[in-house]
């Protein structure tokens with residue numbers, strides 16, 4: 001799809017008013033000091049190195065031009081006065097030496113610059129990535145269930161590393177150019193303010209073009225974030241092990257690759273169109289600068305021939321003209337680039353400024369053991385971007401040590417209830433009380449610490465079996481007996497015994513020598529992880545869905561023993577599992593409809609009884 005990036009509806013159009021532009025520019029440049037903070041954090045020595053290069057490097061050009069003038073004048077004088085070549089050379093020699101020192105200094109500075117940039121580049125990337133990851137860790141779950149959040153994350157990650165580096169490089173370049181230009185300006189103004197004005201003024205239009213296109217490029221890329229994300233998604237899907245089987249068998253490879261390519265071209269066409277226009281206009285306006293240079297050139301030749309200035313002075317001024325115009329243009333380019341990088345970094349700093357909304361309570365200790373139990377009091381919940389209620393007026397009292405099974409159709413709200421219990425979300429209305437105290441009053445970390453959860457989409461960590469279990473309580477990773485006992489309780493001990501390096505075997509296929517497990521084996525490992533925690537409340541969301549019937553029977557025979565003294569929630573679609581609970585709670589469309597023991601609910605003859613008979617029928 002070809003498009004005009006300027007005119008696309010909803011596309012990267014220009015800001016409307018002057019005020020809007022001014023605000024945008026201010027926001028962009030505000031990021032310069034912030035970027036410096038990041039760089040300073042990344043490596044102080046290299047940052048100082050770059051500053052030093054800028055300071056000394058800025059004064060080199062004028063010094064070199066001045067020494068060159070002195071050399072030319074000395075040579076011309078020697079020729080005119082007929083001085084012997086050896087004598088003349090001896091007179092010029094100190095100047096040549098100074099020129100040599102200046103040139104060598106320039107070369108050394110270049111190396112210092114390259115080295116500093118090299119060091120800063122990777123460290124800065126690391127600093128920024130760490131900041132992004134840390135922020136992601138701090139943010140609430142709902143951010144991760146929101147497409148706009150992913151666009152923000154994508155924008156922050158995509159360009160930030162090199163944009164921050166480029167901003168620093170540009171800033172130091174700018175400093176160097178300002179120093180050089182100030183020294184040139186003194187020379188030029190002394191010679192002719194009119195010429196200075198002509199030379200500098202002619203470079204301004206090209207600068208205006210540059211900044212306009214900087215802004216357009218930024219808008220294009222930001223506006224295109226969803227496409228970038230979709231493109232990355234297809235790339236991930238096509239290259240990751242978990243989807244390889246299905247993609248091959250359904251023949252999805254080429255069609256999905258085509259979608260990946262379509263997304264790419266949508267962005268590429270618009271981006272290239274902008275880049276072309278930027279180049280053409282910059283070249284055309286650049287001609288104006290060249291013209292003004294040659295006008296000044298003609299004037300200086302005229303003055304020299306007329307005898308108003310020496311030949312040395314002519315070479316000095318010509319160098320000044322050429323370099324000052326280049327430097328002036330460079331200065332504007334620097335400002336343009338700084339502006340462009342600032343716009344992109346706005347994405348990064350915008351992301352880093354996101355704040356978690358889930359408030360932690362102030363230091364109230366979580367009860368160990370739980371004495372009164374848990375109560376859902378009139379709890380209703382709606383996902384942030386949804387109209388309909390996921391849970392409505394839920395009232396449920398759970399006694400200490402009680403085992404509750406949650407039963408309900410897909411989408412009834414079972415997992416949502418657990419998300420509220422673990423404070424991944426807070427209720428929209430109502431309260432959840434643990435020993436009579438609202439969950440929101442407990443310290444968030446401590447509360448989560450007191451709950452052991454295995455979700456149905458548990459993580460298959462591509463690390464050792466030991467760590468897979470130990471991650472349930474990471475501080476206890478060194479406690480071998482605890483890990484072994486947790487593994488045994490989850491039924492993972494026999495899986496691990498069969499692995500080539502036992503507990504040290506890397507699980508999964510991502511890394512070399514990794515051992516892939518079956519779905520049921522992974523689930524046993526996940527169960528082991530849940531038992532690693534000495535929790536007051538244990539939540540098993542479809543814990544045995546992938547286990548074979550025999551293994552499931554075994555685990556549930558021991559279920560009471562495994563969860564002795566703790567509150568346990570069990571979500572399952574298997575009634576053989578569910579009937580082990582003290583109480584079964586049926587959820588229908590977000591509401592609690594039935595509650596009681598297996599026998600009571602069968603006697604009630606309601607939804608539970610109907611579903612139970614249906615499943616039992618299937619096994620007959």
Ligand SMILES: Nc1ncnc2c1ncn2[C@@H]1O[C@H](COP(=O)(O)OP(=O)(O)OP(=O)(O)O)[C@@H](O)[C@H]1O
Pocket residue numbers: 145383384386390408409410411412413414415416417
């Ligand atoms: N992150 C989310 N954002 C918006 N809506 C959601 C989100 N997660 C779940 N829902 C909606 O909330 C309702 C309850 O979902 P929930 O995951 O709690 O069901 P469940 O009973 O656990 O289902 P299942 O048995 O399929 O696991 C569903 O209508 C679902 O579409």
